[in-house]
Amino acid sequence: MNRPAYKYHQFGRTNRYFFFSDGIYGTITKTVMITPIEPDLVNSPHLDLYNLAFGDVKEEDNSWIFDDSSRSNNGDMPKVMATVVRIAIDFMKKNKNAVLTFSGYIDQKSDTLGRNQRTILYQRAIESNWVELNTYFQFWGIRDDKQEDYVPGKLYNKILVQHR
Template sequence: MNSEYYQTEASEDRLEFLFDSVSEKKTIPKIITFTRYADGIDLFNLAFGDLKEDARLDDLAVSNNADMEKVMATVIQSIFLFFQENPKAVLYIEGSTMQRTRLYRIIISRELSAFQKDFDIFGRIKSESEPFVLNRPYDGFVVKVKN
């Protein structure tokens, strides 16, 4: 991915990334987290949103900061860094709304050739997974490093 992205502050285990979305009008703290579903299982969930003053992640916030492309490129960059530290992990990605899941699908579709060099990407419909197909609506996505 060749898009410009924000510099992040990553936790040592690369399970949490902090950055600021910056525009002429405001600066919004953002957080990206990778959370393990259960002990002993290398399945993680990606969560992303505004970082509230009480340290909660708000994945329903609408920032309107005119930098969505740069913010999403930052999320994608964090995925690459996450997998550098956790190469055997399987990552599940689902937006907090149908529109946000659609946004992930658009980004994956646009960058598919670059992603497929390093990752196997699957789309999920209900409880079934299939290799990612362009323009097919999915409920979520599964990503893992190619063997």
């Protein structure tokens, strides 16, 4: 993927990554967490599934928390999304049997519009790099609790991706 991205760091040997977004509201710490999930959550018992969660790191009650509901609007979304994609690619190259699943946090705007704005954002990132990403990765979409091969332009509730 030949898009500008931020340098990211991995927390030790965990599947947690962080990077810094630099934009109109200053520097914001972002994090990506990749955690194992039960396969029955997507009706695919044979898969080695992981959830990819993305958000801001915020201070609350003198401790740091992960907030996947935040909308920082720091003016650097293409670079942020390119960084998240690079982290996902890095993880999948190291874990060839892993299948990542992701969907956006359902916020008030998504609920009002009846479609998940963050999942749409993730789909735009995939589709703007579709030719390259589809060469190396297999994508599926989940819509109405049914899994199918990913079709660019079609809206999904969840997206799954695996290294080819």
